[in-house]
Amino acid sequence: MRSRSNSGIRLDYYQRLVNNSILKYQNCSSGLFVSTESIKVEELAQIKLEELNLKPCEEYEYFSTTNVLRSAKSKMMAGPSNQSPLTGLISGNDNNHSWVRDNVYCIMAVWGLALAYRKTVDLDEDRAKAYELEKAVVHSMRGLLRSMQMQSDKVEQFKRTQSPRDSLHAKYSSQTGKTVVGDYEWGHLQIDATSLFLLALAQMTASGVIIIFTLDEVAFIQNLVFYIEAAYRCPDYGIWERGDKTNHGLPELNASSIGMAKAALEAINELDLFGSRGGPASVIHVLPDEAQQCQAILLSMLPRESISKETDAALLTVVGFPAFAVDDPDLIALTRKTIKEKLEGPYGCCRFLRDGYKTAREDPRRLHYEPWELMVFENIECQWPLFFAYLVLDGLFSNNQEQVENYSKKLDSVLLRTEDNVPIVPELYAVPKEFVEAEYKKPNSQKRVAEGKIPHMWGQSMYILGRLMIEGFLSPGELDPLNRRHVTETKPDVVVQVVLLAEDSLIQDKMALHGIELQTVAEVAPIQIHPARVLSKLYSLLGKNRRMGLSGRASSSEIGLLATSKLYMMRNKILAFVPQFMDLQRFYVVLDTNFLVDFLRTEVAYLKHSWKALGRPIVTLKITHDLLDNYQHPPNALLATIKKLQSGYISGARVHLGRLSDFLHTSCITKLSFLRDMEDQSSRKDKVMVDQLMAQPSTSRPRLLSDSSKKVKRQASMSSTGLSVQGIVRRSRSIQVDPDDVPVQQRQTPHHLKDGVTDMAQDEPGSAKASPNSLRRSLEMENEETDVTELVEQLKQSTNLQEQADIIHYLYLHKSVTGGHWKQWWLVRHTAGMLRKRVEDLALAATDLLVRQKQLSVGLPPEHETIITSPLPPDELAAIIYDSCGEDHSTASLTQELLVYLAMFIRTEPHLFNEMLRLRVGLIVQVMASELARTLQCSGEEASDHLLNLSPFEMKTLLHHILSGKEFFSLQPLLFFFQCRGLTIKGHALSSSLTREMTKGEFKFALQVEMVLNRIPQPEYRQLMVEAMMVLTFLAQSEGSTPVLDLSHVEIEVDNIVQEANNLLIKDLVGPTLKIENMRAAADICLFLYDVAPSGRFGSMAYMCRALANILNLPRTADSALECCIS
Template sequence: MRSRSNSGVKLDNYARIVHQTILKYQDPVTGLLPGSSDQPDAWVRDNVYSIVSVWALSLAYRKNADRDEDKAKAYELEQSVVKLMRGILQCIMRQLDKVEKFKYSRSTSDSLHAKYSTRTCATVVEDDQWGHLQVDATSLFLFFLAQMTASGLHIVYTQDEVDVVQNLMFYIEAAYKVADYGMWERGDKTNQGITEINASSIGMAKAALEALDELNLFGAKGGPGSVVHALADDIQHCQSILTSMLPRASISKEVDAGVLAIISYPAFAVEDMSIVNMTKEEIISKLQGRYGCCRFLRDGHKTPKEDPNRLYYESAELKLFENIECEWPLFWTYLILDGIFTNSHEQVQEYQEALEGILIKQKDGIRLVPELYSVPADKVEEEYMNPHSVERIAMGKCPLKWGQSLYVLGKLLSEGFLAPGEIDPLNRRFSTIPKPDVVVQVSILAETEEIKELLLKNGIDVETVADIHPIHVQPSRVLSHIYARLGRNSRLGLTGRPYRRIGVLGTSKFYIIRNTIFSFTPQFLDHQQFYLALDNKMIVEMLRTEIAYLSSRWRMTGRPTITFPISQTMLTEDHTKLDPAVLATLKKLQDGYYGGARIQMGKLSEFFTTSCFAHLSFLDVKGSGVHHDDGGDDEGSGDGYVHELRHDDDADDLAQYLDHLLAHAAPKKKKQHVRGLGRFKAAATKTKDMVSLMNKAQDLNVHNVNMYLPNKLFRTTQPSLNLNLPDSSASQETQPSEVAASTVSSIPRDASGAIDYGALVQLLKDTQSLQDQADILYILFKDKGMDWDTHLHGQGSTVRALLADLYEKAGEFKNWGLIRMISGMLKKKVEELDSACSDLLAHQKHLTIGLPPEPREKTITAPIPPDQLAALIDEASDNNISVAILTQEIMVYLAMSIRTQPSLFSEMFRLRIGLIIQVMATELAQSLNCSGEEATETLMSLSPSELKSLLHHILSGKEFGVQRSVREVDASPAISIHHLGNVGATKSERAGISKLKSDMKMTEHTLSLMDPFKDPRLSLTDPIMEMDRRVSLTDAVKLDQSFTSSCKSMRSQSVDLENIESGKYRLQSMESLDIPECIPSSRDTRHGQWLRRRRLDGALNRVPVGFYQKVWKILQKCHGLSIEGFVLPSSTTREMTPGEIKFSVHVETVLNRVPQPEYRQLLVEAILVLTMLADVEIQSIGSIIHVEKIVHLANDMFYKDQVDLGADEHMLERDPSTGVCRLLYDSAPSGRFGSMTYLTKAVAVYVQDFLPSGSCAVQ
């Protein structure tokens, strides 16, 4: 027997450690590992981490084997790994009904269990008796399944198991919007069973999806059927949310050591190295102690102050756990691995030495990693006074198998038995390496030969759909249907991926389906669902946004390719020219730079060698299949191609659609001339097949399929219901006014005085005015309902059908007020409404809809299903259909902005859509010098692109002006928005807050207060340089205006809806829009600018950076802050830490009780002055501080000074709802008469009784 090499002896020693601490507990039947002798259940997360060291040891033996016994040992260890992984897979396969339900519900009651019986794989606790929903645990299993498969292990045996894994990927793909219990199983740190979105879950899900994408689960022996697929858009959603969250771990945890698993080994989920380093520094600085790291701040688990008889904590008792949180050596094993992967030898050595000092040494020499170290009960007070000073005692499991496993792994790597690449075969460790610049390929397709010629005249050479054969171009909706078949398995009751929209990353690849190349157009081009795509400026804006997103988020091999069709709707009204916005965009694309991205424009076929391809083999036909020969007879290809999905779905619309498409939608080769009956038979067969194809497209909700077919059998659009509509080439303004005047002067009534609906239908038939037809249909909609048949042109002319017809025509005329109104009546929903809502929520932004105060203003804090969301919007809009539709629209724009410019939303935790609508109307009223009613009508009539532009300018905090502009088609008012510079502003105004620091000193003896403003972008300090104001708001009078009905006429003649039965047919208004009356502008154009700024900032909940942390500090020096009767108690600081989003939201909630945004912002300024006292050496500044009293005190001082200076009562008019001078609202923060000057004086007067004598004097 040969002597063992030194490395062999060491390996044997590690094998002994692994066997003694891990493998000897493995169940011989299921392969699972129990938690401990006291906890016999098998936790998924602990099991996976525990077996990692066994896998690593098997790789080390295989690599360093110097005799056959080592190879046998390696095989035995490998099979132990396979047995455990398959044991977890068996547990999951017994719960596939939950996997299926969770894909749709995302409910905690439908989640996979977090732990199972070690002996039977059965569940051990009821659904509602444990925090089972832990996305990171399921993701961790999938992640290591991928890594182990890539290393050569065979864990998945059958095609059914492949489908299970594919469905588990669907289970975790929406992790970025799933609130779960997290890796500590507690959810919110109050331990009250509240779920929250966790960075650790999102990061692990992202890593798992990336690791599994395009992986063959059968390894080298597998075929195309065993490949699993992830959608790139879901991965990038996780990435963007993760980036926006870190270093925060969740809403209640400002930092969590568990995040180490995603910023470093094993997941490497974060691509930005600066975020990785920042998060690591936060963890080390805030959580590290002498025995490891705390899990998170104020973690009560196993501390002496925790009541073991109570499952949940009281909110206020969290403060008791501060500074005595248990420390876990586990996290030092992560930091050792991190040092190994980042080549930081000092870090490895530092943590290995620290870890060796706290391991528990057994008699046999094996060192164990204990679960945690706790403060002894008799030394709690000492630890409170001097954190990290007392000796702690080991508690909990010993060893913690999870920590023991990572400790052994670190040893194997640091001693050279394994290289990092061997336990990371999928190269996750390179995720932070900068990627090369992405070149976005754009291929323009013309719908018709005429459009192709038109583009050629402008120097743009493109192809038509017929030219690109054999490539098939389809709308993104078809790709959504295709992916909905992925992972479908009828034997297991799995339905595949839920039907969801496919984002631009998914549609920017070529797909090989049934040996045919497919390209898909982006989702935003589909105007059937919502009207945004009717606006060509909006289309090119969305194209710009998507290209920018692609260039920053594309991570796949090959370049992204966007297929952009130019359709009839992108031409001018007379169909002789391209829409100027579209043409300008095409020219920019030709130039090679657009949306901040490099562009390569060309034909689809030119991009094959440089593009990304995906082979969707799950749609391939089985057996010999059917060969679709383009030159074959029609008779011969009519049968045998309608049944070829993996599981025979007789009524599968998609299979039939694809079969028809591949068989009959290609340009046919010339055939020998057929005479007589054969010619008619061939024509009839072709027509029947095309009709069948169109019908299948309708079944899949693909309405514009004709655009994508080379054979233009159906050139006409859906037949009109023959409303007497004007020709779109003629402007509505040229219609004879006599017709309108004669036909709609009054509503027809019968002898009893009731409305004569028959005559009203006749009136509908006779009038040519779109507005009048909409008004009449609105009356019928309100009185008769959507499905009432007007019999306008025979049976089937229902109100719904007529409205749909009118919607199309209004779309041609770009009459946005009508389009929105009809969309609301037809209950159209933005297809991605729930996705937009989820995006905003996942970025830790709460949403409110409707106008304040509550209960009318509804708050959305968690994702809800689309139908419920639409119903909630309707309710919050007081069933005002135009406002409801506008709310949807703004929600989509906010989601677009937060995806591409998250910095716009910093320090804003609640987006109040109702107030944003109000502010937009106010801006228009002021800038256009019109009444509130006209401003509201103008807002409703803006095109989507103009509305988004207005919203973006309001969000940006930059100064802008609004002017009327003239549209070519004068169907609805247009505006132009332009940035304003600081020309004419004084030096001190441009300096803004830099001067405020000195201005706020009341006397040389005043408080030494810190400058609260650190960020030059802060809205409180941003000087407003609006030189183009048309209106002075100084003497503005508040008008109680309502949102008026979009049905109201935009012309002088219209159906008189105002006076019918007390306004029964008017859309209900949203109450009390505070739109100031506009008066002729004065020579000083800066009047009203600060009132406007405060109104904007108040509506957007915009506060200075660090504001909430300062509020937390001041709460520690008083009993609470009272704002208009609502108290923010000091006990909040016992429950929450200053950096928690939860605390910020709590403060914001109290502030949002104030309905007037400008008054709310003045209260914020007052609180800001108060917070300066937090840094003064004072024990207390009183009991409950009434902030509104400080504001009113400042207001009285301001009023007195102004009166002394000779200001008249008209100038000093007070807001009747708050009693504050409007002139104070309009005062700059700095300066002798600045708002902060008076607020500082007021604070000094209010709190002077609590200050040390002589510390403050008031002028």
């Protein structure tokens, strides 16, 4: 008989460890795990004192030794009493609750041990053990899958609502796999848990452990991908299930959830869930833009976890194993360093600052904390050995041997051991009640005791994985077969391929006059060119499963640039898609050619930094008649951009301008394999839809009305004119009609309608002939004698709804919707608001701002201003904007427009937003109008007209000018928020209790101060208040160990400082030729105080210092100068 090798013997040891500390708690039917028994330290203390008669100070030291678990062995290791014989899930304490997240982490150690046995097989017995462990993994993962499948209706609902009430449950019964608490009885929305399941599923499948068995299950997994796609804009309760750290059940955007979702999306993309035996139908597809949006938001948040948490130890799972979600090495190092500095202790890491969970001062009878109560948890937060295990794994994956050795020693020092010398990882270490006061005075000075679940199977699993890797049984590549750990490696420069196509031969000839040779859309055949919305409709069929009630991806979802920068193969045809930002049906900003080419530069730069797929990205642009000036000539901005593309570089990115056929071998080509099997009865309608989409000629322009129309002849009277267009709406009903454009003229006032129609007709009589729309050209020729003014007059007098509809329909056919092409931007914005149009990237734009710790408000202040504090779904956000703007449709459209520009600026020029906490879009609109009134020397009403008639590019330029000028905004220095104590601003008190509720690095703290400041309606007066508080900050800051001025017991009214400074300025200015009465400005403050610079000998802050000295009666020395200078 062949003897066992040392490796086999050692693996047998780890098998016993896994069996005794993890697998014994798996339900044999469901496969789920339950949490182990929670041991109360007080109970253990009583046992030890009775048996050993220890003194209290010796008691807790003794609990960290081997013997601590002997007395409790019967309670902890009495067998799988909490394990269901049916489900295989393990429940916590005396219940049967089984958490999704804990189950996935628990089974990872079993998976790792199975991989170790698989490669170091000595005997058939070892093969049997490897097989047994693999099936335990499959059993557990499929148990979770079954539990989630029973809630497939929630997956379907959540894709539309992103509401916590529609989320998958966070825990299930370990015996039945069914839910154990109601929808509103727990913080179920935990995107990180669902994402972790998908990530583990992908890695395990890639390692050869097949978990998915049927195509129905494949469809469900595909819909789980759609479930987590919105993680970047979906506040959840996070990894600790509490949401906001006050535990009031308030979800917030968590970096750990976004990072895990991003990792899962990237890992499972293009993965065959049937492994080597699968086919096209079992492959999962992920649109790359969803993962990239998660990436952008994640990078902007780190090392912060959320609005209420400065950082969180859970971020170790994002920057390291298992997610590896961050590709910036510097940001990874910063996040790791922040966690170590703020959260690490001798027994582990705190979860986050002021975490009251299981501390001696926590009241377990209450479900939430009072805000002021959080300060009592400072310095006594429980420390979790789990995070030492993560730091060990992090060192192993990053090949940092020093870190591995350091944290291995720290972890070994806090392990508990059974009488059989089995190492056990406890859930946490807490400060005993009698030692709390001493710990307050000197953090990390007191002995802590193990509490919570023992063993903590999540921590136990990570510990075992680390040991297997340290002893060489596992390599990083085996635990990470998808190679996510290489995400930080330098990638080659991306060359962006650009293809320019002419809509027709007329455009081709016009561009040739400028030396630009283009192919037409027809000439690139058999390659088909389609708009991005066609790709969105095709992807709406992905994951559809009628038996499970799953509708697949929402067809209304946007398609990003990364998706349209690929070529697609379907039915042996190659498809190329024009990017969504060039779709004229989406939003009006693309009607401005200057803005369009500027946006193109931004998107090319975006591709350079964001492209990760194989092959080069390809951007297909179609030059249409709509991009020409008055349908006649190519704009200079467009020609200049094309010349720049021909040079090979634009916006710092390498580009290659060429023909589509030349790029077939260098581009990324994706097969739309999920569209193959559509022959069954349930897929017939989908097949018809795909056939219709593909049957549309590539050169077709989107039309809203029928090509067939009866000839309309002018009659002598108004009534006969009405008869000539009667029934035109009914005749067009057989063709698809876009409801967005039909009522445009109807809802416009008669005055604007008349002026708009006649002015446009007179300005460019040849424009109709130049239009490529043959329907409208033919109607113009057939009805050239029809009196449009007469029709408009009849429309005003008509009371018949059908007659009004017919006239409006005729006017649409005859004059088209050309407000944008005629640069009537006030009209375009107004009608877009009337039609409640929504910009496609609205939700992403708002999220970009919110996650960078900026609050938003929309609507004109102060009555109609609505504050937005967390990301929202696109439709809900648009509804809030329109509700806030009321009947002002133009401002509603402009608000969306400005949000997009603000998001663009905060991504590319974040310094413009330094010290701004709340972006008040309505106030920005007012400031922009004021700036135009000042520049153009016109009235406020005229300035508003000028503002609304600016082109999108001009509007963006003006906004950049406003943001660049600090005089327009109330900027709050960040240091001030961390120093203020006991202030009163315009009658509203800022109590020092704020510091007991929040930490100085907490974003919510700054927002509380900002909220009080925003009660001041005059921005210039508000800025003076900020300067006064800055003076207080300077005086309260310490020089060495002694503050310049102790304000801890002083209640200061900031208004008095400003008023006193104003009085001092007036005394200095009084003269025979100066009348102060004529110099009063906002809040009755002298205009000179607003005009002077803050710094300098006679600056406003110098007067603030003198004012504060007077108010506080500060003593003056003989050599004190009269002036107080701040530089």
